[in-house]
Amino acid sequence: MAEDKKPATPQGGGRANTRKELPEHFKAYKHVWVAVEIEHGQIHSVSFELLGEGRKLADKRGVELAAVVMGDDRARLEEAAKECFEFGADCVYLACDPALVHYRNETATNVLTDLVNTYKPEILLLGATNLGRDLAGSVATTLKTGLTADSTELEIDEEGSLAATRPTFGGSLLCTIFTLNFRPQMATVRPRVMPMPERDPGRTGRIVEFDPQIVEDDIVTKVLDFIADRDSDKANxxxxxxxxxxxxxxxxxxxxxxxxxxxxxxxxxxxxxxxxxxxxxxxxxxxxxxxxxxxxxxxxxxxxxxxxxxxxxxxxxxxxxxxxxxxxxxxxxxxxxxxxxxxxxxxxxxxxxxxxxxxxxxxxxx
Amino acid sequence: MHIVVCIKQVPDSAQIRVHPVTNTIMRQGVPTIINPYDLFALEEALRLRDKFGGEVTVLTMGPPTAVESLRKALTFGADRAVLLTDRYFAGSDTLATSFALSMALKKIGAEFGDPAIIFTGKQTIDGDTAQVGPGIAKRLDRNQLTYVSKIVETDLVNRTITVERRAEGGVQVLQSRFPVLITMLEATNEMRRGSVENALKAARAEVVTWNAEAVGIEDLTQCGLRGSPTIVKKVFAPGGRTDEVQLVDNEGNPEARANALIDAIFARSPDVEKDLFDQAAHHF
Missing domain, CATH: 3.40.50.1220 (TPP-binding domain)
Known part of the structure; x- marks a missing residue:
């Protein structure tokens, strides 16, 4: 995410080597989360790819992998939760509310930040789609934490921190970015960068209900219409x-x-x-x-x-x-x-x- | 209507070279340009001003040399330029950048009128994060409309704005209320040419220049490296491809060459061959 940051020395190091202890109030942050993208009833393929990647990170950290699903159709959300379990999630946070019928920045940001503040994940992954980037920037700013955009590689380093590698300067360089002293460590990943994980039919997990208590009148932005691409000759x-x-x-x-x-x-x-x-x-x-x-x-x-x-x-x-x-x-x-x-x-x-x-x-x- | 457009001066990526030994960007001598995505935001702002009246202010944060980009924006027709510059901002990540810019935007609001719309480009070509726009919106508690492909209606009386937003698998038509922050999608308009008159004005224009103190930043730990939760530990050149291009034999007529190329493609990727035949079996 660094907009213009260079390491103090060509090999890296600099301030990163003078790492302080993680502040006490962040030590309770545990588990890896994936914010799942559901649009018009469909889970975006990038969410499955992230669950596959998140599973690896969670196993390395010895923690759980959780998925966050939100929408207005309970049956559909429960179906989505089942899919998340089969693709590797141990737990699904399910937020169902009529106001979540369409993606909107305000509502989604509120739900996700509330969930993070309540259940405290150490890593939060989102797809680098228009939706994911719209949401991730707002959530990271609200939580005042670090966010690495368009990561192409996610690793856990020997100290247990998330190492997110991304291209910068239009792809002429790669940089590895850490969020050492803040939680959660956030990253977005573009679709099709990570492989699609194997589905494990019948694999289950637990659902945690979350009542977002949204008052529609409080939400300023309204969705007037959605013009689906299949109605026109759009490139994919x-x-x-x-x-x-x-x-x-x-x-x-x-x-x-x-x-x-x-x-x-x-x-x-x-x-x-x-x-x-x-x-x-x-x-x-x-x-x-x-x-x-x-x-x-x-x-x-x-x-x-x-x-x-x-x-x-x-x-x-x-x-x-x-x-x-x-x-x-x-x-x-x-x-x-x-x-x-x-x-x-x-x-x-x-x-x-x-x-x-x-x-x-x-x-x-x- | 007062509109502010946030722009960034970036190195022209066509000219970027990576130092072969230190793996750092060689910035010296690299020409700079206004981030190309920002031009769509600037043009949209100028169109709204031309239609409804008012002023367009361009804002950038960067080194003192970023003033060149501001003057360029003035030649396109912006009315006022503000440069936010301070060594305390060096090394800012997107969280620290959005903090500094939001403070400057508050000051712009106080001095020149609260902007109904703040525009940014979709992202920059050097950072590529698309995070600063949403960051500013959140810090200023504005409604954000990202990836906007079209401004459908602007209602100054009811202070509402209707836009088309590029979403996954379609276009969302959204209605929101001023004040808003809009990040403009690329290829949504064509930047006008700067006029000679504006160029002359731009050359003479006084660019408002503020540092951290001037925009009321007291807590410097929110700025620059110190205010950045992300830390870049390593920068390296992409693992250069060591394999050279495999050139397909250049003899024969087009038909023979086409078949040689297809053989080479299938030899390299049996997967593609299988996909093609599977698909053909389904379609015909």
Missing amino acids: LPYADIVVAGGLGLGSEENFQLVKRLAEVMGAEYGGSRPLVQKGWITADRQIGQTGKTIRPKLYIAAGISGAIQHRVGVEGADMIVAINTDPKAPIFEFAHLGIVADAVTLLPALTQAFSARLRINRLAS
């Missing part, structure tokens, strides 16, 4: 397994259609680099890179994209990066796994054809 780039993207190297908006066609055959999402948004070839929600979407697919195909740092940081999480570019010196070849020096405009149709032929042959054979 962050969660796509395969992404095909194009850049200025394609030369024209017409040639960009070649990217779309390949994506269609592969069942992939498509996107592009920032200049394409500026040219109006793609909409902003399909921009991949630093000021656009961060993607973590199994396969990323970049056609006619040179690979500037702003693009690189958005795609580096891909398992496999395939670069198609006419310029063998393009920076994209420095971080691609597979590359082909070729004109995307001629190669893309050939790829589309070849993929389509193979998928058809395989289907006939099976």
